[in-house]
């Protein structure tokens with residue numbers, strides 16, 4: 001039996017799905033076209049018009065009808081050919097019967113649900129066609145795969161950060177597939193689509209998916225110090241770097257002052273040292289100093305010891321710790337009249353820790369021995385108790401008695417230092433590229449940004465390009481600690497370097513190289529810094545998103561309350577040198593408690609500028625100017641903009657002021673205090689113009705003072721029955737403001753006219769108690 005299947009199935013075989021299998025199954029076609037072309041192929045397939053006819057035989061032997069599909073014919077075959085004209089509307093859409101039996105044009109013919117229901121046979125056929133199609137595709141994919149070169153992984157450029165959702169798109173895999181792979185790789189139990197991946201993570205995953213990850217590794221280039229010399233014992237000797245440490249006012253600066261015969265102590269604000277000073281002290285005669293002539297550093301035959309003067313104030317602990325890391329010998333100054341103090345113990349701890357890491361020696365200088373109150377023996381005992389094993393008690397720490405003021409014992413101290421340096425055998429390479437450390441940096445008038453650099457290896461000469469952190473310098477000038485221009489600075493010499501493009505930070509390693517490498521390394525360090533910042537943000541972002549997901553509405557409420565609860569004093573800090581700014585920030589940041597505290601919004605070295613004021617105004621902050629000047633014009637800009645500026649040269653004064661500011665921000669507590677008590681003895685009526693207008697209670701003050709301005713409580717049988725204010729307070733016939741203990745008075749209350757004999761009138765004051773830190 002042969003019939004045209006189109007004539008039977010056309011109305012039910014319109015969907016595109018049917019058309020697809022007809023097209024895709026072309027290789028199996030074997031039967032000739034005998035009928036009109038199929039109308040079931042959508043116009044989208046019209047581009048296949050150039051293809052040869054596609055023939056298909058039905059697998060069902062009962063349906064021996066041939067299907068002919070010719071793309072050209074499709075466009076010719078319209079709905080009009082298969083539907084009566086009464087069923088089609090003006091727009092060619094299928095009409096549906098309405099309520100009154102008329103046909104109305106509604107949906108598209110092609111999407112009519114009534115026309116797309118295939119028969120059972122048709123379904124079987126469709127299924128069979130799909131299976132065939134699958135097989136074809138598998139065969140094709142295998143063929144393509146076989147022809148591809150083996151073991152070639154496609155490159156995948158990995159961004160610095162990427163979310164899981166974006167990375168799935170980059171890999172061209174489903175999000176679920178990527179998430180499963182991440183779980184298999186043991187990354188996390190649950191990975192949301194917005195979880196941010198770092199490039200390292202993403203690279204590992206890309207490999208899992210058979211891709212070749214490419215990360216931008218340009219930032220890998222950097223400058224490093226030259227490798228250590230293979231035979232250090234053959235290198236030339238260098239001057240020892242000596243740091244003087246000790247408790248505040250134990251005489252460190254005076255000691256150095258005497259050593260270099262200048263008067264630094266006199267010029268210090270507030271009498272305390274506030275930033276690292278580095279000085280090279282020439283020791284003129286070997287007999288005076290005891291130094292070997294090998295400690296020469298320059299062309300002349302002068303011998304040198306490099307001294308670093310570090311501040312003693314607790315806020316400078318960080319700077320002091322940095323001081324020891326470049327130091328060979330620490331002189332621990334202990335005042336003989338004061339003994340071992342907290343910062344003396346701190347230095348002992350610091351030196352012990354440094355000793356464990358490397359080669360740091362310690363000499364104890366018992367200072368101020370010229371004073372009457374000096375007790376050297378007691379000081380030594382206290383040092384022993386603090387685990388300082390002095391030489392005279394069988395230990396290894398030399399102890400010298402000195403007076404910084406009179407110079408007594410200083411040759412002994414220098415001799416001891418020389419001996420220790422000899423034993424330590426301090427040598428450094430001179431013919432390698434220069435390496436050093438920034439001890440201090442500041443902006444100096446006429447010179448711009450300058451840095452005190454302690455050279456540790458090589459010889460630094462003017463014109464050498466330098467890199468410290470992300471600051472570069474052309475080394476325009478080298479100045480000695482006595483402000484003399486130098487032609488070179490060798491190992492162990494502190495030197496002032498000018499020509500910096502920006503201020504390097506104290507503690508930065510200084511490296512010399514050629515200009516091109518320095519610029520490249522700087523660019524890479526900056527890039528690395530910004531990448532690190534981004535990566536830090538990534539962690540914070542992931543944590544925040546996780547917290548957001550896990551947060552319940554109740555939590556949200558508590559958190560916002562907490563955040564809103566803490567008050568902040570925002571501060572812009574400007575200081576003379578970076579070390580002072582760092583120390584000040586460290587000291588101020590700890591001020592406050594959970595209710596109010598300090599937030600440093602910006603820091604900088606140099607004078608206060610208009611932009612500092614504007615920045616403070618924009619964030620509602622105050623400006624702390626430490627050891628820097630504020631021009632009048634800037635002061636007036638600050639007052640015009642309502643920005644508070646606090647100027648000081650002394651760190652503890654700044655700390656005290658900021659603490660007061662924070663205290664004033666703390667919420668006050670209120671306390672009620674009973675200031676007086678009076679008992680009602682008798683009630684009187686006051687007649688005015690023949691009428692009773694007022695009831696006055698005649699009372700006796702039993703305790704304290706009854707003040708008219710206080711709140712009055714009426715207590716009857718132990719219960720407070722009224723609380724209000726006094727209308728009248730009289731003594732005899734006079735209106736008074738207060739009545740003392742034991743005195744009788746007349747009381748009339750505002751809005752209360754029901755006083756009884758025996759009632760107690762208690763006067764209460766509300767006292768505001770300021771917050772405490």
Ligand SMILES: Nc1nc2c(ncn2[C@@H]2O[C@H](COP(=O)(O)OP(=O)(O)OP(=O)(O)O)[C@@H](O)[C@H]2O)c(=O)[nH]1
Nearest residue numbers: 248249250251252253254272273312368403404405
């Ligand atoms: N009598 C006497 N007084 C001294 C001696 N050394 C220092 N002084 C006095 O002690 C005080 C503090 O001296 P500084 O040299 O400023 O002390 P410092 O340890 O450098 O103090 P900071 O800079 O605050 O760490 C000054 O008044 C000095 O004059 C000394 O050997 N004998």
